[in-house]
Amino acid sequence: MAPPEPARRSCCPIACTLDLLGDRWTVLVIRDLFAGKRRYSEFVRSPESIATNILADRLAWLVDRGLVERAVPEGKRRAEYRLTDEGRSLEPVLGAVARWGLKHIEGTEARLAPASEPTAAPRS
Amino acid sequence: MAPPEPARRSCCPIACTLDLLGDRWTVLVIRDLFAGKRRYSEFVRSPESIATNILADRLAWLVDRGLVERAVPEGKRRAEYRLTDEGRSLEPVLGAVARWGLKHIEGTEARLAPASEPTAAPRS
């Protein structure tokens, strides 16, 4: 899981960033982390329905790259995933993408509850 | 070529944007267009060495989506590709990605000559 380091295609910062997280799923996992999700089952339940093997692979990749940390909180047994500072530094990137999508793709709507607002439950 | 419209995974603006250009090559083609490249052979010569079938596919896809236009300039026979206004609106996204890469990935360096500066040739 998570290959050794696939050799970058060039020294272009855009190309290198894409090598890191330019596939169909990695950024969505990061989005969920920004939204406050912490546990495996929470990611699985996102509306895009990521396959569990892919999720496991991407989480391992991100932990490996230092963008995400996996930790078992004291008193509990199950691990949780969180963005590291490095991971959180991607906020402007996700922000720019989200803003572009909202403005230029019909039928999109924002849903990022920034992990601090308790959002008194209008479900579904 | 360029499939009918693969049905979006969700209404999330990030997911939808990724469906549009979230693969290993599309954004690099757009980067090249921002850098002032216009012809097929110019894209092929970029340091990442995109395969010609992929390039043809991505260009067709982008033209289809209205982000790029293909036009034969008067007096010439060969077509050129250019960003549409819609395509140019991606500038903040590319900018955010480039800035993140520059700051967080070792060994990356900017190379975007913004198509207006003649850059009196310090080669290589």
Added chain:
DNA sequence: CCAAATCAGTTGCATATTGCAAGCAAAAAG
């Protein structure tokens, strides 16, 4: 304590996407 449900994955296999090399006709260069 015991049974059932949930969680956090892993495994195997079918399908889709990429990457590579070669080939080819039209256009431009000489």
Added chain:
DNA sequence: CTTTTTGCTTGCAATATGCAACTGATTTGG
């Protein structure tokens, strides 16, 4: 006219993705 370059297409091998089933821990409920 001949050669080179350009702008692709085609075929096939390698890789990545998607799906369903399965598993062994951990909770949950009684």
